[in-house]
Amino acid sequence: MAGRHSAPRSKSVPPVVKYTTVGLAIAVVVGVGGFAIVGGLVGKKCESVSDYTVAADPSIAPVLSEVTSGTSAEDLGCRSFSIQAASGVDALGTPGREDGPELWIPDSTQWVARAGGVSGTQFDFATPSVATTPIVIAARDGEMPFFANWVSALQVQGLRTGDPLSSSVSSGPIVGALAEADTGQIPADSVNGALVPLAQTQAANMLDADAAKRLEAVVSDGGTAIATEQHVAENQGDQSAGLTVTAPNTGAVFLDYPMVVTAPDSRQDEAKEAGVALAEVMRSDAGQTALSAGGFRGPDRAPLDAGRGVGEIAVLTVTDPEAASQLLKRYAVLALPSRALVVEDVSGSMSETAGTETRIALTVQASETGATLFPDNAQLGLWAFSIGLGEDGQDYKELVPIRRLDEKRNGVSHRERLTDAVRELPTLVNGGTGLYDTTLAAFRKVKESYDPAAINSVILFTDGSNEDPSSISLDELLDRLEKEQDPARPVIIVTIGITDDADAEVLQQISAVTGGTSHIARTPAEIPGVFVDAMRSRATA
CATH class of the missing domain: 3.40.50.410 (von Willebrand factor, type A domain)
Structure with missing residues (x-):
């Protein structure tokens, strides 16, 4: 089904799991018996199943695939979901086009604002958040410096950040510093000052665009890198073995994974209903278990279990999203x-x-x-x-x-x-x-x-x-x-x-x-x- 994004289709299928993965998503087939039944449709047979394409950030696409493939069409309201992994606005294409995704789950609401600003589209949300994860600083065990705030983090020599202009993870420290300035925790002019040396090393930052490679470099060479709690927690024992994570005393910016309705106007209502049903599945015990196993927090931002991650932490938010946009535009000039x-x-x-x-x-x-x-x-x-x-x-x-x-x-x-x-x-x-x-x-x-x-x-x-x-x-x-x-x-x-x-x-x-x-x-x-x-x-x- 790759490259095929038609209207929700009604098909006569047996009452079994309906699952398709498109693009980069990883298919992980899990037995129905391993998940709790949700939606109140137990025993109802589906005469037809409507399929919806969900364009999701690559970090969460495997978890979505796991949960949807492990939940019957009946429990999804006679629906199935094809998960397509793609980053940022690349997942979206032209909003409302006939062959585009009906639902979109970027890693951050900032992508929704950016897409809306470019296209002039006013997006509707099926749910404001499917999962969350804080943006953190990673270092080798025993080598983590102390960070009083995000400005001090931005000033660390050799900080591996990636590209703030194309990644909401990489822009997290900049947004965090702006949020600190908003609340008076740091001087307002210190944010612009911290951007200069970071931007001037943008060419090197581009070499660290992939978060996994940033963490691998920290494991092998030391230093610090920007990542998410989810990525480190998911890969403990793999390339992230021997790493520890922290955030400044002031708090952290959270990625919020909203579910956005991107279907054409003629299918907006049913697409939103499908998104609500998918969000309900992700809030179920099975969904929350899968999210936690993948290193994600729930929408309530409760800490991960077993001592993983940074624990309880304050949430940093920017009161004026336009200010964050302007700051990143300034960074683009500085870079x-x-x-x-x-x-x-x-x-x-x-x-x-x-x-x-x-x-x-x-x-x-x-x-x-x-x-x-x-x-x-x-x-x-x-x-x-x-x-x-x-x-x-x-x-x-x-x-x-x-x-x-x-x-x-x-x-x-x-x-x-x-x-x-x-x-x-x-x-x-x-x-x-x-x-x-x-x-x-x-x-x-x-x-x-x-x-x-x-x-x-x-x-x-x-x-x-x-x-x-x-x-x-x-x-x-x-x-x-x-x-x-x-x-x-x-x-x-x-x-x-x-x-x-x-x-x-x-x-x-x-x-x-x-x-x-x-x-x-x-x-x-x-x-x-x-x-x-x-x-x-x-x-x-």
């Missing part, structure tokens, strides 16, 4: 690789003392720290600028071209070359500030070699204002930036002002016209932190 030209002021004023160090010395320190935020797939280049510094009297000079940080030439990585060039900046300090010509040239340089698979930006910092009398004016600069900006290939300019000598108003105007952000470090102590924040900046334009 794009960086392609940036860093443009550093080396005018004479950068030699002035700022606290116990010169401005340029503090900037070098901050630049080195900021560069460590970028993964190997980031592309960075470096310019220095002051009046007349470059060839033919230009106010800017290329020190390192824009290349991937992991690119090697003559055995030396681009990251090393960039760091060496940054350390040479103090030797170039001299002259006045050639801000406007440099800004326009840097913008054009990034634009002419635009990478559509990356965030393309200029990161420019200065401690002064434009001092080149022969340069273009501010109005001319802003006008050219606005006219030359291509909305389909945007280049943003992030500006950083060093001390109050920087012209904050001008820097703000330069950034704003390109959709970038502007930052000011007013004291020496603020320079490293502000520079790091600016290096992290992204725009959604």
Whole structure:
């Protein structure tokens, strides 16, 4: 029956188990005698049986198959269910199409909201939850760190998360951190801060997209991984042997496995009735036993038996689902690789003392720290600028071209070359500030070699204002930036002002016209932190 999703069919069949599995679901045939009879239809013979296709998340599809194949058609109200395993909205196809599933059980309600937002469909529920399981952190026995909250979990070096953009399990820690912020358990701005290093390692996260492989990696190599309590409990003694699970003191996000009606309008009512009947079977003793054996909790979220899992735990929920959606959209932007030209002021004023160090010395320190935020797939280049510094009297000079940080030439990585060039900046300090010509040239340089698979930006910092009398004016600069900006290939300019000598108003105007952000470090102590924040900046334009 694979690929066949017709209307509920009436067929004359003997009163025996009716069971079909489609796709990835695993058929586990269990005798009828092993399950309690439900539905009040004992002894009633079915003259015909209506079959319904259920698209279910792969984690719960085997349990659904086991229970439905072990329950007679009579006890299902003269119905049978074909279980199709598929993840997320992939299970759904086009809502209401004739060959689509009549019922859908994703692992999380967030998929229902996402599908509804894309298709404009208002989905009905047969039941809000068939089963539950909390999202947890797994580590080898005896090696589990302490986690006060989900933000601290997100900040763990090497945390194996998978892809938050395609998995509700992987997005669980982000949603959990947002829920903590909603309830005031953590500062609201700490969530965005925690996203940056996680997103910048997204390429590595994609390699850990499969939860089973994440757990296998933890068993073999140590470290921590995001999984569900169900997956670990189900596989204890298999690839998850030797693992322990935990959740922060604040609680955990639960997957809720709703049953959604996805049949066409003409079959909505009978499909919903079928879903209610299936939910009743899953609430029976037989259904609950099968769920527990598979590592699932019931809809009441009661802890697993025999000491399995994390036990009693608070439930973290987000009060505004749209806020969670927007946060994941921001993550998607942050996860794009960086392609940036860093443009550093080396005018004479950068030699002035700022606290116990010169401005340029503090900037070098901050630049080195900021560069460590970028993964190997980031592309960075470096310019220095002051009046007349470059060839033919230009106010800017290329020190390192824009290349991937992991690119090697003559055995030396681009990251090393960039760091060496940054350390040479103090030797170039001299002259006045050639801000406007440099800004326009840097913008054009990034634009002419635009990478559509990356965030393309200029990161420019200065401690002064434009001092080149022969340069273009501010109005001319802003006008050219606005006219030359291509909305389909945007280049943003992030500006950083060093001390109050920087012209904050001008820097703000330069950034704003390109959709970038502007930052000011007013004291020496603020320079490293502000520079790091600016290096992290992204725009959604």
